[in-house]
Amino acid sequence: MILLLQKIIEDYFLLKYIVCPLGLLLALILTYFLAKFFITEIYFSFFKKRLNFRNGLVIVLTGGSNGIGLELSYLLANNHGKDITLLILDVQENREQINILNSKCSKAEFISCDLSQQKQIEQAFQEIIDKYNCVDILINNAAVALIEYFDAMTIQSFFKAQQINLLSYMKLTHLFLNQKNFANKKDKCILFMGSVAGFQVGLKTSEYASSKFGLVMFNETLRSELKMQEKYKEVKLTIINPYQVDTELFKGFKTFFKQLFPTLNAKKVAQTVYSSLIQRRNIVFINWHYEVFIFFVSNLPAWLKDLAGLITLKDTLNTLAGKQQKFPGQAAQKSLQSQ
Numbered sequence: 001m002i003l004l005l006q007k008i009i010e011d012y013f014l015l016k017y018i019v020c021p022l023g024l025l026l027a028l029i030l031t032y033f034l035a036k037f038f039i040t041e042i043y044f045s046f047f048k049k050r051l052n053f054r055n056g057l058v059i060v061l062t063g064g065s066n067g068i069g070l071e072l073s074y075l076l077a078n079n080h081g082k083d084i085t086l087l088i089l090d091v092q093e094n095r096e097q098i099n100i101l102n103s104k105c106s107k108a109e110f111i112s113c114d115l116s117q118q119k120q121i122e123q124a125f126q127e128i129i130d131k132y133n134c135v136d137i138l139i140n141n142a143a144v145a146l147i148e149y150f151d152a153m154t155i156q157s158f159f160k161a162q163q164i165n166l167l168s169y170m171k172l173t174h175l176f177l178n179q180k181n182f183a184n185k186k187d188k189c190i191l192f193m194g195s196v197a198g199f200q201v202g203l204k205t206s207e208y209a210s211s212k213f214g215l216v217m218f219n220e221t222l223r224s225e226l227k228m229q230e231k232y233k234e235v236k237l238t239i240i241n242p243y244q245v246d247t248e249l250f251k252g253f254k255t256f257f258k259q260l261f262p263t264l265n266a267k268k269v270a271q272t273v274y275s276s277l278i279q280r281r282n283i284v285f286i287n288w289h290y291e292v293f294i295f296f297v298s299n300l301p302a303w304l305k306d307l308a309g310l311i312t313l314k315d316t317l318n319t320l321a322g323k324q325q326k327f328p329g330q331a332a333q334k335s336l337q338s339q
């Protein structure tokens with residue numbers, strides 16, 4: 001039997017020179033990711049110093065009125081409400097949420113801020129500093145998604161969405177790092193909500209995907225830069241990259257290969273954001289196999305990437321509606337586009 005197998009292997013060029021090496025390569029890659037996953041889990045679960053939600057910690061959460069941000073605000077309030085000050089920066093006030101937060105937190109506040117407006121960001125941040133002295137944890141979570149082909153949207157709406165999805169994250173991070181009272185350096189964190197969309201080909205998501213891709217490199221560069229400067233050594237950066245979540249943002253998105261890439265639940269994603277904050281993690285994909293998927297997809301040649309994008313996203317083009325984004329002061333996305 002073994003001899004027969006040996007003969008087959010020796011006889012068949014394809015098997016010997018292509019299938020076997022490819023199989024071996026695949027096995028090596030999977031082993032690498034599995035080992036990385038287990039080592040990372042062990043390190044962050046048992047050895048890494050955890051975030052201390054000490055009394056008086058001031059947390060700013062953007063886009064906290066809906067979806068993942070809303071779930072995260074409840075998690076923070078339930079677990080640390082008596083110690084923290086929780087500030088929600090959003091364009092949309094969620095009264096019910098603020099009432100719940102006020103019943104659980106010693107201090108919780110909604111601050112109206114349109115993140116597409118630099119002036120409003122500056123004013124909101126200054127207001128926070130004047131009132132609470134400093135910000136300890138900055139959670140950049142707000143986002144919009146323009147579901148349209150690039151050429152079909154106005155460049156103004158594209159830029160406005162970039163302001164919210166990318167530039168507001170940078171602006172707030174800049175204000176955070178330059179605040180005068182950088183008092184207790186130990187528990188300082190900045191968290192970015194990224195997305196798998198920043199790594200894989202998407203259709204009708206040129207704005208969203210490019211902002212998320214930009215965020216990945218911003219996070220990478222800033223992390224290295226902060227480590228080089230003594231005063232920021234203790235500041236922890238985290239980026240979370242979920243796949244599609246059951247919020248309004250990508251309403252109607254149909255996932256391809258549902259068994260392997262199911263739609264994620266906002267509560268579960270918020271739970272991961274929360275535990276990643278506590279464990280002070282760097283880059284987080286909600287499940288480890290998404291990282292493997294991204295590794296393979298981003299290393300494909302362009303024509304294969306496009307083909308994979310077409311196959312996996314064709315179905316969703318007819319159903320994907322998103323939030324029909326209403327920008328402040330605008331009736332609907334369409335009217336913004338016709339500006």
Ligand SMILES: NC(=O)c1ccc[n+]([C@@H]2O[C@H](COP(=O)([O-])OP(=O)(O)OC[C@H]3O[C@@H](n4cnc5c(N)ncnc54)[C@H](O)[C@@H]3O)[C@@H](O)[C@H]2O)c1
Nearest residue numbers: 063066067068090091114115141142143193195244245247
């Ligand atoms: N939903 C998904 O499938 C998915 C997947 C991957 C990553 N994410 C990321 O998770 C984060 C949260 O998304 P979500 O699904 O909870 O979305 P969501 O639409 O439910 O919530 C977004 C929040 O941002 C706020 N917001 C929008 N424009 C704003 C502005 N100009 N100023 C201030 N606030 C503004 C909204 O009012 C809302 O409260 C986003 O960064 C998103 O990119 C979402």
